[in-house]
Amino acid sequence: MxxxxxxxxxxxxxxxxxxxxxxxxxxxxxxxxxxxxxxxxxxxxxxxxxxxxxIIQLDAIQPSVFSRQIAKELQRDPRHVEVILNESKKIIRMRSGHLITETRHGFICANSGVDQSNIGKKNSVTLxxxxxxxxxxxxxxxxxxxxxxxxxxxxxxxxxxxxxxxxxxxxxxxxxxxxxxxxxxxxxxxxxxxxxxxxxxxxxxxxxxxxxxxxxxxxxxxxxxxxxxxxxxxxxxxxxxxxxxxxxx
Amino acid sequence: MxxxxxxxxxxxxxxxxxxxxxxxxxxxxxxxxxxxxxxxxxxxxxxxxxxxxxIIQLDAIQPSVFSRQIAKELQRDPRHVEVILNESKKIIRMRSGHLITETRHGFICANSGVDQSNIGKKNSVTLxxxxxxxxxxxxxxxxxxxxxxxxxxxxxxxxxxxxxxxxxxxxxxxxxxxxxxxxxxxxxxxxxxxxxxxxxxxxxxxxxxxxxxxxxxxxxxxxxxxxxxxxxxxxxxxxxxxxxxxxxx
Structure with a gap:
C-alpha cells in the first residue's frame, strides 16, 4: 500500500x-x-x-480600550489585538505575549488564526x-x-x-x-x-x-x-x- | 515536489x-x-x-489498594490500572473511566500507553x-x-x-x-x-x-x-x- x-x-x-x-x-x-x-x-x-x-488593513482599525490594555500587557500592536478579539468568542490563555483563543468557528489556536505572514501588503493581516x-x-x-x-x-x-x-x-x-x-x-x-x-x-x-x-x-x-x-x-x-x-x- | x-x-x-x-x-x-x-x-x-x-501478563500483577480504589471508580481492571500507574510519573486527569497520565518518559497520553490491543495473548498488555x-x-x-x-x-x-x-x-x-x-x-x-x-x-x-x-x-x-x-x-x-x-x- x-x-x-x-x-x-x-x-x-x-x-x-x-x-x-x-x-x-x-x-x-x-x-x-x-x-x-x-x-x-x-x-x-x-x-x-x-x-x-x-484581509484586514490594520490602519483602518480603531482598537478598543480593552484591546489597548491587552496589547500593552502583551507588547503587541493594539490594532492586531483588536482584530484577534473580533475573531474570538473566548480567550483561553493570555500570557508572555501570546493569546490563545477560541475562534468564532470553535477552533482553539494562537491569535484566532489572524496572521501577518505571506500577505505581501504592509500592515495587513489575514483572517x-x-x-x-x-x-x-x-x-x-x-x-x-x-x-x-x-x-x-x-x-x-x-x-x-x-x-x-x-x-x-x-x-x-x-x-x-x-x-x-x-x-x-x-x-x-x-x-x-x-x-x-x-x-x-x-x-x-x-x-x-x-x-x-x-x-x-x-x-x-x-x-x-x-x-x-x-x-x-x-x-x-x-x-x-x-x-x-x-x-x- | x-x-x-x-x-x-x-x-x-x-x-x-x-x-x-x-x-x-x-x-x-x-x-x-x-x-x-x-x-x-x-x-x-x-x-x-x-x-x-x-509485555506484562495481568495475572502476575498484584494491584495496590490505590489501584483497586481507582479501578473501582473508573470501572477498570485493577491490574491494568496498577500497570498504568507503574508506568506513570503523574496522573493528569482521571474521569469518566479514563486515565490521562504523564509517562515516565514525559509523554502525556491515555493509560501511559499501556495497551490491550494487538497482542494476541490473553490478559496481556504492552508497555x-x-x-x-x-x-x-x-x-x-x-x-x-x-x-x-x-x-x-x-x-x-x-x-x-x-x-x-x-x-x-x-x-x-x-x-x-x-x-x-x-x-x-x-x-x-x-x-x-x-x-x-x-x-x-x-x-x-x-x-x-x-x-x-x-x-x-x-x-x-x-x-x-x-x-x-x-x-x-x-x-x-x-x-x-x-x-x-x-x-x-
Whole structure:
C-alpha cells in the first residue's frame, strides 16, 4: 500500500476574487498531472482567505480600550489585538505575549488564526475563512465542474498543541470525507474488539500535506493519492472536542 | 515536489527478541523495494514493544489498594490500572473511566500507553518501549549495517489530543532527524521575517505514516520517501513542551 503527496507548484499570488479551483486545476495540468478519482486535495488556509478577501488593513482599525490594555500587557500592536478579539468568542490563555483563543468557528489556536505572514501588503493581516467548510465545499464543487472528478477537499492551518512542541497542520474545513474514522467495535489482528480507537484522519491528511507545502507558501496545495477512504459528509467542526468530553484540556 | 509513503507489508507476529530491523529489511526486499538514501522509516510502537518484550501478563500483577480504589471508580481492571500507574510519573486527569497520565518518559497520553490491543495473548498488555529514542537508534544502526543506508527512524504511537476529536500518530522515539524544524528568522514569500513558526515535523511524518499503517496492525511500518530534511541529532523528548511554556494546557 502506497500513498503519494504531490505538491501543486507555481500557484501565483492570490488576490481577492481569484478562482482558486480554476488556478489549482490549471497548475496541476501545467505540471503534467491530473486530478484523479479518489485523490484528496489539501489546501492551505492562507490562499483560501486571500481569494475570499479575508484581509484586514490594520490602519483602518480603531482598537478598543480593552484591546489597548491587552496589547500593552502583551507588547503587541493594539490594532492586531483588536482584530484577534473580533475573531474570538473566548480567550483561553493570555500570557508572555501570546493569546490563545477560541475562534468564532470553535477552533482553539494562537491569535484566532489572524496572521501577518505571506500577505505581501504592509500592515495587513489575514483572517481564517468565515466558513472553512463552505469554502472547502465550494472548491470541491468547482473542481468537479472543471474536471469531472469529485475529490474531497481539506483546508488546513498550522496550529500549536497542548503538551507538544512545534506546530502541525490541522484540518479546519472539510468537504467530501468524514474527518474522524471510528474503529470502535472493529477487531484487531487477533480478532479482539477495539474499544477506543477513533482516528482523526483529516488532521493526519493535513499533516501529510504539509510535508510538501513549503513554509514560505510557494506550494499552498497538495494532492494526496492512494489513500483509501470512504466518501462521506464532513465538517471541520467534527474535529472539535466538546469541552465536557475533553480530558486533555 | 512529491513525497511517497510506502507501507511495509507482511511483517509477522513479532516475538520478544525478534530482530525488527532484519525483518523490516527482508519484507521491504520481498515487496521488491529497497531502503534508499534519504528515506525515513516510521515504525509503530507496538511492534517495537513486542520485540523488546515489553509485555506484562495481568495475572502476575498484584494491584495496590490505590489501584483497586481507582479501578473501582473508573470501572477498570485493577491490574491494568496498577500497570498504568507503574508506568506513570503523574496522573493528569482521571474521569469518566479514563486515565490521562504523564509517562515516565514525559509523554502525556491515555493509560501511559499501556495497551490491550494487538497482542494476541490473553490478559496481556504492552508497555511503551523503555527508551523509545534508544530503540529508534538501535534500529537505525542495524538498518545501516544491513543495507548501508543511514535513514532516520521514527517510532510512533497513537495519542489523543486536547481540544480535538480523534487520535493521531505522534513521534515518541526519534533517531537521525531533528524532530522540530525552526523557521523563526526565515523569511516568508514576501521576505517578511517569520516569527513564530516551529514545525513539529516528526509528528507530521508520524501522521503521514499512519495513512498506510493499517489500524489492525498488519502494516506496522512505512517508508517515507522524497521528504527533504536534514540529518540531525533527534529525540522524542524534543517534542515535549515544558509545562511552564505551555499555554495550551
Amino acid at each position: 502506497s500513498v503519494s503527496i504531490i505538491g501543486i507548484q507555481g500557484i501565483p499570488d492570490i488576490q481577492k476574487g481569484d478562482d482558486l479551483a480554476q488556478i489549482i486545476v490549471d497548475r496541476v495540468k501545467r505540471q503534467k498531472e491530473t486530478i484523479k478519482d479518489h485523490d484528496i486535495l489539501v489546501i492551505s488556509q492562507k490562499v483560501v482567505s486571500k481569494a475570499e478577501g479575508q 481564517l475563512p468565515k466558513n472553512p467548510d463552505a469554502s472547502a465545499n465550494l472548491i470541491r464543487k468547482k473542481i468537479h465542474q472543471l474536471t469531472g472528478r469529485n475529490v474531497p477537499v481539506i483546508i488546513t492551518d498550522t496550529f500549536g498543541r497542548a503538551w507538544r512542541m512545534g506546530q502541525v497542520n490541522f484540518a479546519i474545513g472539510v468537504s467530501g470525507i468524514k474527518p474522524v474514522h471510528d474503529y470502535r467495535g472493529k477487531r484487531d489482528m487477533y480478532r479482539r474488539v477495539l474499544h477506543v480507537t477513533e482516528i482523526a484522519l483529516a488532521d493526519e491528511l493535513a499533516s501529510a500535506g504539509e510535508l510538501v507545502m513549503n513554509k514560505s507558501d510557494r506550494i499552498p496545495a497538495a494532492i494526496i493519492r492512494g489513500y483509501r477512504y470512504r466518501f462521506g459528509h464532513g465538517s471541520g467542526k467534527d474535529l472539535l472536542r466538546p469541552e465536557d468530553k475533553d480530558l486533555f484540556r | 512529491s513525497v511517497s509513503i510506502i507501507g511495509i507489508q507482511g511483517i509477522p507476529d513479532i516475538q520478544k527478541g525478534d530482530d525488527l530491523a532484519q525483518i523490516i529489511v527482508d519484507r521491504v526486499k520481498r515487496q521488491k523495494e529497497t531502503i534508499k538514501d534519504h528515506d525515513i522509516l516510521v515504525i509503530s510502537q507496538k511492534v517495537v514493544s513486542k520485540a523488546e518484550g515489553q 511503551l518501549p523503555k527508551n523509545p529514542d534508544a530503540s529508534a537508534n538501535l534500529i537505525r544502526k542495524k538498518i545501516h549495517q544491513l543495507t548501508g543506508r543511514n535513514v532516520p527512524v521514527i517510532i510512533t504511537d497513537t495519542f489523543g489530543r486536547a481540544w480535538r476529536m480523534g487520535q493521531v500518530n505522534f513521534a515518541i522515539g526519534v533517531s537521525g532527524i531533528k524532530p522540530v524544524h525552526d523557521y523563526r528568522g526565515k523569511r516568508d514569500m514576501y521576505r517578511r521575517v517569520l516569527h513564530v513558526t516551529e514545525i513539529a515535523l516528526a509528528d507530521e511524518l508520524a501522521s503521514a505514516g499512519e495513512l498506510v499503517m493499517n489500524k489492525s496492525d498488519r502494516i506496522p511500518a512505512a517508508i517515507i520517501r522524497g521528504y527533504r530534511y536534514r540529518f540531525g541529532h533527534g529525540s522524542g523528548k524534543d517534542l515535549l513542551r515544558p509545562e511552564d511554556k505551555d499555554l495550551f494546557r
